[in-house]
Amino acid sequence: MRKGARSWIWLGSMRSSRCADRLVRAFSALAALVSIAALVAIAAFVVQGALPFLLAEGGSAVVGSRWAPQAGSFGMAPLLVGSAVVSGLSVVLALPLGLLLAIFVHTRAETRGGRCARTFLVILAAVPSVVYGLWGLTAIAPLVRRLAPPGPSVLAASLCLAVMTMPTIAIMVDAAFRRLPRATVAGAAALALSPETAIWKVYVPAIRGAVAAAGIVGLARALGETMVVLMVAGNVVQFPTGPFASIRTLTANIGLEMAYAMDRHRSALFACGLLLLVAAMATAGAFARVERRVVRR
Amino acid sequence: MTGSSTLAPLILQIGRRYEERHPGVRIDVQTGGSARGITDARTGVASAGMVSRRLGAGEADLTAHLVARDGIGLIVHGENPVTSLTREQVVGIFTGRLTNWQAVGGRAAPITVVNKAEGRSTLELFVHHFGLENAAIKADVVIGDNEQGVKTVAGNPAAIGYVSIGTAETDIAGGVPIRLLPMDGVVANTAQVAAGKYPLSRELNLVTRGAPTGALAAFIAYAQGREVVDLVGEHAFVPVR
Numbered sequence A: 001m002r003k004g005a006r007s008w009i010w011l012g013s014m015r016s017s018r019c020a021d022r023l024v025r026a027f028s029a030l031a032a033l034v035s036i037a038a039l040v041a042i043a044a045f046v047v048q049g050a051l052p053f054l055l056a057e058g059g060s061a062v063v064g065s066r067w068a069p070q071a072g073s074f075g076m077a078p079l080l081v082g083s084a085v086v087s088g089l090s091v092v093l094a095l096p097l098g099l100l101l102a103i104f105v106h107t108r109a110e111t112r113g114g115r116c117a118r119t120f121l122v123i124l125a126a127v128p129s130v131v132y133g134l135w136g137l138t139a140i141a142p143l144v145r146r147l148a149p150p151g152p153s154v155l156a157a158s159l160c161l162a163v164m165t166m167p168t169i170a171i172m173v174d175a176a177f178r179r180l181p182r183a184t185v186a187g188a189a190a191l192a193l194s195p196e197t198a199i200w201k202v203y204v205p206a207i208r209g210a211v212a213a214a215g216i217v218g219l220a221r222a223l224g225e226t227m228v229v230l231m232v233a234g235n236v237v238q239f240p241t242g243p244f245a246s247i248r249t250l251t252a253n254i255g256l257e258m259a260y261a262m263d264r265h266r267s268a269l270f271a272c273g274l275l276l277l278v279a280a281m282a283t284a285g286a287f288a289r290v291e292r293r294v295v296r297r
Numbered sequence B: 001m002t003g004s005s006t007l008a009p010l011i012l013q014i015g016r017r018y019e020e021r022h023p024g025v026r027i028d029v030q031t032g033g034s035a036r037g038i039t040d041a042r043t044g045v046a047s048a049g050m051v052s053r054r055l056g057a058g059e060a061d062l063t064a065h066l067v068a069r070d071g072i073g074l075i076v077h078g079e080n081p082v083t084s085l086t087r088e089q090v091v092g093i094f095t096g097r098l099t100n101w102q103a104v105g106g107r108a109a110p111i112t113v114v115n116k117a118e119g120r121s122t123l124e125l126f127v128h129h130f131g132l133e134n135a136a137i138k139a140d141v142v143i144g145d146n147e148q149g150v151k152t153v154a155g156n157p158a159a160i161g162y163v164s165i166g167t168a169e170t171d172i173a174g175g176v177p178i179r180l181l182p183m184d185g186v187v188a189n190t191a192q193v194a195a196g197k198y199p200l201s202r203e204l205n206l207v208t209r210g211a212p213t214g215a216l217a218a219f220i221a222y223a224q225g226r227e228v229v230d231l232v233g234e235h236a237f238v239p240v241r
Helices: A002-057 A077-107 A112-125 A129-147 A154-178 A182-190 A195-206 A208-224 A227-232 A250-260 A263-296 B008-021 B034-043 B087-094 B121-129 B146-154 B165-173 B190-194 B214-224 B226-234
Strands: B049-051 B062-077 B112-116 B141-143 B159-164 B178-181 B201-209
Touching (some): A002 A263, A077 A112, A077 A208, A077 A250, A129 A154, A154 A227, A208 A263, A250 A263, B008 B226, B062 B214, B141 B146, B146 B165, B146 B178, B159 B165, B165 B178, B214 B226
Parallel strands (some): B112 B141, B112 B159
């Protein structure tokens, strides 16, 4: 009797959970549709804004090297290179640091220090970028200036972006450590490897795909960041001649000029946005490829 | 109201306060530059245009209503021993002919030229005042708003830039290590701007086609009046009354 009642309850809960399942599936499909629609709408909006400029100037603007809106020059090559260099350098700085931080957090996961560090990382990842920008402008740029003037530069911007993206990278890598198959961990223990050897020779190689993915997420975040680079990159439109050169990124260009732009100039800024969108999609494509490889393995 | 992006934030706030006190009236504010303010006032798209300069000779069909003034001052770091620069020296520095403070009586250090981004009316006014061309300016750092200009100069003892005098005064009073240089021999402060004696200043106008009437006239009078002096000050502009 008792057994029968229990199985009835079990069946009932299963029926309701099946209903809930269906609801969840419907909602997640809806959410997916909305996000895809939003992406398409954004892309269409940007293309529409950029179209007058693209029709008039074509793709030649992308390779032009002089950006002087009032003189009618809209060369975007220095902006594109600026974006690539600043965000690329930021990942080069942030990835090793993020990996080391994740190792620290993971190996001390059960201690108070490890727990504190993890909480700290989550808080750091949530700091608004304008705060990093102000810090960069008042602390990092003057520091870089001591090495070589003017201070606001490729290096200053990359440093700020690295500090900004590092927590996200560390959190992603730490999560990958925690997802390691039990067999890998047990295998390393069975071989009586020291913790250091286990980490560097077994764990890190096992999650290298996740590390690459974390780097790409960091790159995407750095590429799209506006406030920080606007404040600390210097914003002079030129090809970077070194780490201390003042440069302008695509995002900073839009942020600086959009409010004051009309007609052709405005459309050219939309074209900058389109260029950014393409770069972001390329980054997302690279991310998807790395993910696939990780899953296959 | 459409036009100048310098004036828009102020008019937006004045508009909100006015709406609170006069239910039934709605003030819409859109930016697009002084040129759009002129066009929209002419075509009637906007009730009034926002124009951050004096009206020109070809614009006699419009009536200007002065809301506030804005002065632009040269700023250097507080530790910079240079107390004044001649017109030629300023031009030399901003065109990259003079690249070291030693050349203008300061300590030996390469000059960091801080310029505004293109399209900002502060830049246009500055360039016009010194007879420069945008393309001729050799900038080391390009900035957006006044506050970024102040922070950039405050963090660099060898920098020179130009910002709204109201912003600079507020920051200096707050202990930020920058100094305003006199312009063509006139001390740079809001009192001189208010008196109309400061050479590098501009009018911030609402412009209408013909004399405004009814609700529009009431709003313009309100925007020029004593009740919004605090808002004008908040935006680092100089009240006219």
